[in-house]
Amino acid sequence: MRLRIDLGYDGTDFSGWAAQPGLRTVEGVLSEALATVLRAPDPVRLTVAGRTDAGVHARGQVMHADVEEDAYARLPGRSDRAPEVAAVARLSGVLPADVVVHRVAVAPEGFDARFSALRRRYRYRVCDDPAAADPLRRRDTVVLRDRLDEAAMDEAARSLVGLHDFAAFCRRREGATTVRTLLEYSWHRADDGVLEATVVADAFCHSMVRALVGSVVPVGEGRHPVGWPAEVLRGGVRDPRVRVMPAHGLSLEEVVYPPDDALAARADEARATRTLPG
Template sequence: MRVRVDFGYDGAGFAGWAAQPGLRTVESELSSAWGTVLRTPPPRLTTAGRTDAGVHARGAVAHLDVDPSAYDDLPGRSDRTPDAAAVTRLNGVLPQDLRVRAVSVAPDGFDARFSATSRRYSYRLADGWADPIRRGDTVSWRKPLDVEAMHEAANALVGLNDFAAFCKRREGATTVRTLLRYDWTRDDDGVLVATVIADAFCHSMVRSLVGVVVPVGEGRQPRYWPGQKLAARQRDSAILVMPPHGLCLEEVKYPRDDQLGVRARESRSVRSLAD
């Protein structure tokens, strides 16, 4: 039986999502917690967003396959549902910087990674007053930034493109993505906040998308410069990969239940611009 898990974490104490020998990761902690509550070996987890070390998540989603009888036994003698019992028990054994929000039996065809239609990230950048209480999720920048220039440059990157200039290449993987939204605003505290939404992201893509517009905000590069880098389709050392702690996975969206399997099959196909 497939189970969906909605969760969040403070990435400061984790070496990213993926389990790695000798390192504390989100996957290893969450998998170990599931093994404890189900009284089984730690199960394999699949997530919608494999975040890097130091990156936070507020709206992360994962799935695992479990024995239905073990899942139904979670409430014990209480009158709670297995879903509610799972949340309580998991949070009882998980560390405070990793919390489960909801657990539910997944509909047919659900895949946390491949069924997703979009991921939404935020990035926080303070070019003035940097609240020390928010230092764990906000990057402090010494130079003043023109948010309107950054917003215009960011908007020019939206669409179906080859984002090779902003990704670390992996053998056999495509860098073609659909960037659905990329904009910049200032919040009430004067902090610059980016909203970045795409159907999927490749490794380091969001932090590079932020890094390519920062020189525009400083006035060192023209507003069309990020578009030129995109068109070059080549990794460039001039593009900053911004610090991880300003980045947060805010939300993962999925289609209607009857479209989950179709979406998963589409996502597994390797895309090109010719397609």
């Protein structure tokens, strides 16, 4: 049977999501925890909505796991708790403090945590006043020395929205497309004075969000005009002037899925190779 698991984590002390020999990863920790509570002989294989890099956080991550139905049914033991409630409680008992499972449920038919997703929403936090930086937010906020023009950054960011080849902002992988639909990219100053970016897309390629942020920070600093990020996008190749921003400012906030009866169709659509019209 397939389980949908909603979770969050502080990515500071992890070498990213993906399991790697000899390294502490989110996938590795969760896979072992599931195997422990289900009494499985081997680590449980996981599929995740967004494979976050080392140091990146998540509040709204989603994954799925295919498990033995009998093992899941045994989770409540002698209690009268439902298996999904027992699963959350048991996982909380074995997971480290920097990983939290919010919800476990039997997944609807056709659900795939990665391919069924309609969109992912990320947030990036930048403090542009070092004297006002909150030391308690140092793990999720990047501090820069110079004051930034958030209006210029927001205008530049919005010029990148749409269906494009984002090769200029991605690390290429053999055989993988860099065509994505950027649904929203905006900046605003939050109540605590920190600049926050909201970045939403159907999917992201490796380092894309941090490069998108890195393309508009120089605009906010006054080093490039508002139209420069769009110029970089049209160039279609990585520009060394675009800085890939630090990982710790980034957090996966939300993954959105279609209604249950559209999950399988969405997964088939997402697996197809993306191309630009014409």
